[in-house]
Amino acid sequence: MRVTLWGTRGSVAAPGPETVRYGGNTSCVEVRGADGTFLVLDAGTGIRRLGGRVGPEMRVDLLLSHLHMDHIQGLGFFRPLDEPGQEVHIWGPPSTTLDLRARLSRYLSPPLFPVRVRDLPCRLTLHDVPLERFVIGGLTVTAALVCHPGPTVGYRITDGSTSVAYLPDHEPALGARHFPGQPDWTSGFDLAAGADLLIHDAQYSDAEYPQRVGWGHSSITHTLRFAEATGVKRLATFHHDPGNDDRALDRLVDEARGAFDLPFQLIPGTEGLSFDLESR
Amino acid sequence: MSQKAVELILMRQLASYLAMPILLFDPAGNLLYYNEPAEAILGRRFDETGQIPLEEFYSLVKLTAEDGSPLPLEGRPLVIALQKHEAAHRTFRIQAFDGIVRRIAATAFPLEGQGARHLGAVVIFWEESRP
Numbered sequence: 001m002r003v004t005l006w007g008t009r010g011s012v013a014a015p016g017p018e019t020v021r022y023g024g025n026t027s028c029v030e031v032r033g034a035d036g037t038f039l040v041l042d043a044g045t046g047i048r049r050l051g052g053r054v055g056p057e058m059r060v061d062l063l064l065s066h067l068h069m070d071h072i073q074g075l076g077f078f079r080p081l082d083e084p085g086q087e088v089h090i091w092g093p094p095s096t097t098l099d100l101r102a103r104l105s106r107y108l109s110p111p112l113f114p115v116r117v118r119d120l121p122c123r124l125t126l127h128d129v130p131l132e133r134f135v136i137g138g139l140t141v142t143a144a145l146v147c148h149p150g151p152t153v154g155y156r157i158t159d160g161s162t163s164v165a166y167l168p169d170h171e172p173a174l175g176a177r178h179f180p181g182q183p184d185w186t187s188g189f190d191l192a193a194g195a196d197l198l199i200h201d202a203q204y205s206d207a208e209y210p211q212r213v214g215w216g217h218s219s220i221t222h223t224l225r226f227a228e229a230t231g232v233k234r235l236a237t238f239h240h241d242p243g244n245d246d247r248a249l250d251r252l253v254d255e256a257r258g259a260f261d262l263p264f265q266l267i268p269g270t271e272g273l274s275f276d277l278e279s280r
Numbered sequence: 281m282s283q284k285a286v287e288l289i290l291m292r293q294l295a296s297y298l299a300m301p302i303l304l305f306d307p308a309g310n311l312l313y314y315n316e317p318a319e320a321i322l323g324r325r326f327d328e329t330g331q332i333p334l335e336e337f338y339s340l341v342k343l344t345a346e347d348g349s350p351l352p353l354e355g356r357p358l359v360i361a362l363q364k365h366e367a368a369h370r371t372f373r374i375q376a377f378d379g380i381v382r383r384i385a386a387t388a389f390p391l392e393g394q395g396a397r398h399l400g401a402v403v404i405f406w407e408e409s410r411p
Contacts, residue, residue, distance in 0.1 A: 087409060093393070093394075094392045094394065098347060128395075130395075132395075132397055144286070145285065145286045145287070145393075145394075146286055147286055147289065151394065154374070174290075174293065175290070175294065175296070175297065177291030183283060184282065184283050184284050185283075185284060185289055185292065186283065187283075187286050187289050187290075189283045190282060190283040190322070268387065
């Protein structure tokens with residue numbers, strides 16, 4: 001399984017010379033199975049470049065974690081959606097009253113976007129993502145609701161041998177008096193447990209977090225503690241705050257490395273970075 | 281032990297901050313959590329009891345009607361919330377871990393998640409001043 005980060009920024013795109021290494025595009029991750037199964041996690045602005053790499057004969061499965069703007073803004077610029085006959089499946093969480101189609105149509109319709117969902121030329125199927133395990137090609141996906149404002153899921157994807165957990169917007173420490181507490185009372189625990197790679201929200205410094213409690217994101221220390229508790233092998237930091245330039249993000253990671261004896265590999269999530277998860 | 285649904289996790293976290301006694305049950309009626317104000321009425325700290333299976337809970341905690349007669353299962357707010365998925369309210373007497381009989385009013389409501397998932401029930405209760 002090969003995992004590539006096409007957009008790692010949180011909240012809003014932040015292009016510019018000062019963010020060129022970590023990248024300015026918002027959330028988008030590509031997952032390719034050894035059999036060619038092609039998944040895309042989230043449709044932030046990073047999905048535009050990825051779209052140019054997708055052949056017209058490929059089946060595309062786009063898994064949305066939630067429908068905040070930074071996770072869907074690139075959707076209208078994802079070339080496969082404009083490809084007549086291309087098979088595209090979009091999976092994402094419904095709300096308690098609206099299905100995914102109705103929710104997505106709020107963005108993909110005038111005045112926010114000139115093209116309506118029903119007018120897209122591809123062969124599009126929208127799925128309310130099941131909150132359980134399901135299979136796409138050679139990969140098995142597990143979706144579960146996690147702690148973030150509004151209906152939000154995290155994903156765990158496995159090829160039967162290796163696994164990646166994707167929790168781009170996640171505040172498991174919210175309201176927890178002792179974090180991380182017991183595994184069964186920790187949001188996202190089962191999704192991340194023992195994963196070969198965890199891609200996780202690390203938006204804030206420890207100094208920033210107290211002013212942003214409840215916004216749905218994690219401090220770097222909470223992310224490290226979560227990764228430690230869940231026993232992952234590698235952690236890629238993700239959903240970087242748009243106010244943090246490359247130097248600030250380097251400092252955040254360096255300070256974390258210096259402050260903790262980490263039982264996993266800590267990797268700064270930079271745009272364009274790929275991981276080859278080898279089958280055991 | 282598998283991880284609880286995020287709705288239960290958030291409900292527990294909310295309960296841990298509120299000053300009203302709250303109990304949290306899973307769909308089978310097992311007591312998952314009660315907060316500090318509830319500890320004062322149940323007579324034992326949650327850290328001491330931990331999660332309590334349904335049968336054990338009803339063997340440890342005696343519920344009776346206001347006239348002292350047994351309180352039928354189908355009349356208990358928790359049972360109504362879990363079985364009928366409806367909110368329910370009732371005043372009754374409780375004798376919990378410390379052996380003291382207290383008159384309480386309890387309101388129970390079901391926790392229904394998206395996708396028609398029955399997640400359990402919450403019971404909010406308070407001690408009535410009249411013994």
